Amino acid sequence: MQPPDDRIAKRLEEIRAREAAADAEPAPADDLGSAVVDRRKGGALRSTVFVIVLIVAAAGLFGLAVTLTRLAGDDFGDAERYGRADVTSCVRHGPITNKGFGYWESCAATITWDGGDTDRATVDAVFTSGDIGSPVRVGDLGTYRTTRELVREDAAYRPWLAWIGYAVGFLAFVPTLVLVLTVREALRRKR
Structure with a gap:
C-alpha cells in the first residue's frame, strides 16, 4: 500500500495534466464547421430589453383592463x-x-x-x-x-365588457409573474 501523500500527489498530477490538455484543445465546432459562440455575449442588453418588454406588456394589459371596466358602466x-x-x-x-x-x-x-x-x-x-x-x-x-x-x-350598462376587463386583468398577471421571476433570478445570480 502506498503512503497517502503519494496517492494525493499522483492524483494532483493527473488533474493538472487533464486541465493542460483541455486548454490546448481547439474550441469545439458545430455541424457547419464554425466555432461555438459564447451565449453570454450581449446577454445584458438582451435581458434588459426582455425586462422592458415585460414591463410594457404588464402595464398595457393592466391599463386595458381598467379601461374596459370603466367603460362597462354601472x-x-x-x-x-x-x-x-x-x-x-x-x-x-x-x-x-x-x-x-x-x-x-x-x-x-x-x-x-x-x-x-x-x-x-x-x-x-x-x-x-x-x-x-x-x-x-x-x-x-x-x-x-x-x-x-x-x-x-x-x-349604457355593459357587464360583458367588465368581464372582458377582468379576464384581461387576469392575463396581465402572466407577464408580471415572468417579470418578477426574471428579476429574482438576475438578483440571485449577482450574489
Whole structure:
C-alpha cells in the first residue's frame, strides 16, 4: 500500500495534466464547421430589453383592463336613491391615468335628490363638459373610499365588457409573474 501523500500527489498530477490538455484543445465546432459562440455575449442588453418588454406588456394589459371596466358602466337600477344633477364645471384628464387609457372628465355638480336633499360632488368619468347647463338624471351608488359613486340614467350598462376587463386583468398577471421571476433570478445570480 502506498503512503497517502503519494496517492494525493499522483492524483494532483493527473488533474493538472487533464486541465493542460483541455486548454490546448481547439474550441469545439458545430455541424457547419464554425466555432461555438459564447451565449453570454450581449446577454445584458438582451435581458434588459426582455425586462422592458415585460414591463410594457404588464402595464398595457393592466391599463386595458381598467379601461374596459370603466367603460362597462354601472347599472342604474342598483342606485340607492335618485336625483337630478346640474353640472357646473369639468376638467379633462388623460390620455393615460389611473382610470385607464383615453380621455375622461372630472366634473363638479350640484345634485338635487328626489327626497329634497341637495349635495355638491365632484365625480370622475360620469359627466362631460357637454352636460353643463342641462339637468342629468342620476342614481347614487354609495361611496367608494371617500368619493361618491354616481350613475347616469342614460348611460349604457355593459357587464360583458367588465368581464372582458377582468379576464384581461387576469392575463396581465402572466407577464408580471415572468417579470418578477426574471428579476429574482438576475438578483440571485449577482450574489
